[in-house]
Amino acid sequence: MLRGLTETGHDVTVVPxxxxxxxxxxxxxxxxxxxxxxxxxWTDVHRVPHVRIGQEADLVVVAPATADLVARAAHGLAHDLLTNTLLTARCPVVLAPAMHTEMWEHPATQANVATLRARGVLVLDPAEGRLTGADTGKGRLPDPAEIVEAARQVLARSQQAGVQDPADLAGRHVVVSAGGTREYLDPVRFLGNRSSGLQGYALARAAVARGARVTLVAANTALADPAGVTVRRVETTAQLREAVLAAAAGADAVVMAAAPADFRPASASNTKIKKSEDGSAPALELVQNPDILRELAAERLRAGQVVVGFAAETGDAQHDVLDLARAKLARKGCDLLVLNDVSGGAVFGSPDNEAVILAADGDTTSVPRGSKSVLAHRIWDQVASRLPR
Known part of the structure; x- marks a missing residue:
């Protein structure tokens, strides 16, 4: 993590x-x-390091943050240079906890985390996986590269001109879907699409940096779990629907960035479909999948919930992409629709994106080509402005 920050041009002071x-x-x-x-x-005491380091910092990151450190930070203790630094810091603070599951879930730890979050500290949820020894569960330190990305986003947002509340999603629960679903023809073949999941993951990271609790429903992606995000992995559209609806029941906003298959085979073979000797191909009967976005928008599983959809359009002989997206917005009933022109395969798998954000109230926001992180924050800007206060 230290290398990740220094190699991207940041001046890092280590306080072990x-x-x-x-x-x-x-x-x-x-x-x-x-x-x-x-x-x-007591080192370089004439420079008053226990005050100076916190005062001069633009960002403080503690990784890993043990249960003991979380407790001391919550109670304002100053037993060493690090906790002194935390008390004097007036910049954003990011904690990346790592501990055994029982320690993380203990009421004392959860109360300490709640206290820190109420003060504006970004406490990342730990990852799930192998812990010390043979234990497995929630408490693992997130991927260091993902902690670096979270830190960079928090720093960038805190320094961005015109941002009055860098943590405008604090206390909110948001659900993001990402990737592309697969509909199996047989045990080895499937119908799928080119969605990489990059935009959905960028949305999840951006929401964490803005203080939200994030559930990411990921369909067939090969990306590292974003730091501080709860990830639910799915394969098919039916699984995506089940996971998104379950998570959306308690969410303030749902962003459907995934690309669910519109159709699935009417039946799937239990064995691999073999080639025929005469060269003929098997007939493929398709049935339509449920429309998850339309269902979310119609049911609104929580009062005031903001629902966002995506439209990957190419236009046709009669309509341009904007006409098709506006019609889709009206048909789906969501609050916001993010239009991507994917003519020629643009956007898929690229680190960059450009889009038009259409709102049900008639507002239109054009986002020029830039990183998918930039687009993610523009989307959350629109979502945050529509959430009930």
């Missing part, structure tokens, strides 16, 4: 705890950061 130095020594931290490392309040 005594326990951290049992794993990695001061010399290593200094070599990787390119700066001297202070490990206690």
């Amino acid at each position: 705890t005594a326990a951290a130095l049992e794993f990695v020594g001061t010399a290593t931290w200094a070599a990787l950061s390119g700066k001297p490392v202070a490990s206690d309040v």
Whole structure:
């Protein structure tokens, strides 16, 4: 993680705890950061490091944040240089907890996390997976690259001109779907599409940086789990529908960035379909899949819920992409529709995107080509402005 920040041009000061130095020594931290490392309040005391470091920081990231550190931060204790830094910092603070599942789920830890979040600290939910020893569960440190991305987004948003509330989604629960579904013909073949999931994952990361609790329903993606996000993996449109509807019941906003298949085979073979000797192809009967976006918009599983859809359009002989998207917005009944012109395969798998955000109230927002992260934040801007206060 330290390399991820320094190699992207950030000036990083390492403040290790005594326990951290049992794993990695001061010399290593200094070599990787390119700066001297202070490990206690008595080093360079004439420079008052226990005050200066926090005052000068643009962002403080604690990773991993142990249960003990979370408790001390919540109660304002200052036993070492790191906790002193947390008390003096007036910049955004990001904590990435890592501990055993029982410790994370303990009422004391959850109360401490709630206290910190209420103060504006971004406490990332830990990942699920292998822990110390043979244990498996929630409590694993998120992927370091994903923590770096979360930190970069928080920093960028806090420094962005015109942003009055960088954590405008704090206390909100949002659901994002990503990727493309598969409809199986037999055990090895399926109908699918070219969706990579990159835009949905960018939406999830952006929402975390803005303070939201995020559930990501991912269909057939090969991407690392975003830090602080609860990920539910699915394959088929039916599974996507079930997972999204379940998560949406308690969500303030749902963004359907996934590309569900419109059709599925009427029946799937239990064995691999073989080639025929005469060269003929088997007939394929398709049936229509449920319209998840339309169902979400019609049922509104929570009062005031904002529903966002995506439209990947190419236009036809009679209509341009904007006409088709406006018709889709009216037909689906959602609050916002993000139009992507995918003529020639544009957008799919690319790190960049451009779009037009159409609103049910008639508002139109054009987002020029840029990173999918930029588009994600523009979408959340629109969502945040429509959420009930």
